[in-house]
Amino acid sequence: MPDIKIQNLTKVYEESGNKIVAVDDVNLTIEDDEFVTLVGPSGCGKTTTLRCVAGLNVPTSGTIKFGDRDVTDKPVQERNIALLFQDIALYPHMSVQENMAYGLKIVGFSQEERIARVEEAAELLQITDQLKKMPADLSGGQQQRVALGRSLVRDPEVFLFDEPMSDLDAKLKAELRPVIEKVTDEIGCPTLYVTHDQEEAMTMSDRVAVINDGELAQVAPPKEIYDEPNSRFVSQFIGQPSTQFFDGNVRAINGTAELVVGDYKYQVARDGLEGWDGDDVSVGLRPQYISVSDDPEAGIPATHLLDEPLGDATHSFFETEFGEVIVVTDPDFEGNREEYGLVFQTDSIQLYDADTGVRLA
CATH class of the missing domain: 3.40.50.300 (P-loop containing nucleotide triphosphate hydrolases)
Structure with a gap:
């Protein structure tokens, strides 16, 4: 053929x-x-x-x-x-x-x-x-x-x-x-x-x-x-729920890159970030790589909105300073409209050019 x-x-x-x-x-x-x-x-x-x-x-x-x-x-x-x-x-x-x-x-x-x-x-x-x-x-x-x-x-x-x-x-x-x-x-x-x-x-x-x-x-x-x-x-x-995005800024510190998202700072690999010191980026994270902490100060402050139980997992919706965020939580999770902190799994962070959307790292 x-x-x-x-x-x-x-x-x-x-x-x-x-x-x-x-x-x-x-x-x-x-x-x-x-x-x-x-x-x-x-x-x-x-x-x-x-x-x-x-x-x-x-x-x-x-x-x-x-x-x-x-x-x-x-x-x-x-x-x-x-x-x-x-x-x-x-x-x-x-x-x-x-x-x-x-x-x-x-x-x-x-x-x-x-x-x-x-x-x-x-x-x-x-x-x-x-x-x-x-x-x-x-x-x-x-x-x-x-x-x-x-x-x-x-x-x-x-x-x-x-x-x-x-x-x-x-x-x-x-x-x-x-x-x-x-x-x-x-x-x-x-x-x-x-x-x-x-x-x-x-x-x-x-x-x-x-x-x-x-x-x-x-x-x-x-x-x-x-x-x-x-x-x-x-x-x-690609992906359901889709990748969640946050506004961030890259800073070069002691030979590494520091990613600032709201009041939180994350150390990330510098590969692909050369020359981006001080620039804004778009931070992407798939919903399964965000965890929910009972301590609102442990991560991005978030107010619980609703849960969608799916049997093997729950899709939980939160309101944050970055807008609505969806997180894949445990099947038994019930947010009850309380205050939480959203914690990022740093090795799963995706970084994009804030203007063009091209992947940086």
Whole structure:
């Protein structure tokens, strides 16, 4: 199977005389047998990027290659792709088997070959017992498996997914995620998956490509994206609850760096902070790395607002001089709207340029 090479991809729309840059000089390679997810907020350019790869949109500039084959200007039917949308769009008057086989029928496959391919795909998707049913008789998750099977039988070179699970509830999403992983792994072709759901991105991908305002913010394996975000945007977007931020100032003292946050001072490594003496920074900390002290003077003073018990943990909300802060607390924690101190785990502090949001340390 070929890899996908997206090189200097730009897509500009004109609307009422104004130019809107939807995708801005995106470069991304998806290796053969690699699952890459484009994730970002609504309107960030992720679906436009996928539609360019699919041939549904024509790029303003840049190239798209499948292996050595330039497909930038090729129509959809000449790209040998499987494309799965949010809208399942099964034919209601056809059985599951007929739906899955229809694409093969219109390109001339024999009935025996159609049946064989459908049965093979149905077994992989665990819907063999559903083949004689009509789409209206299926659950949302089963319908999505049928749509996946309809793409699978075509033996595509490239698999593209555009938010295929956005209409499903959390339970069905959890059931379908490993099915998609299994199917794409079985096919062994490069996969580009688009979603706004970071849980899908983090659990399914070999690499995650975070996109914002049409530009790639960071591309890395899921754990690296979470542990080592390269910008405030990535840190804030990836992770639930998201990273909490505080205003800080860096001071150089005796060959080390001192970080001042409110009335509190923290010693931090100087790597990446050279030349930042006296400058303001944005201090990021994931909620699980903030602890709650009964002593309001032990850390950042905080007034408890409310708790959200989740069974294995509690999300506790506090009001501070820096605004509202969320902390992951023990399952039994009950704040009772009392006064506390928020204590930072210093080796987990992230520092960002206060103006640009670029990671410093």
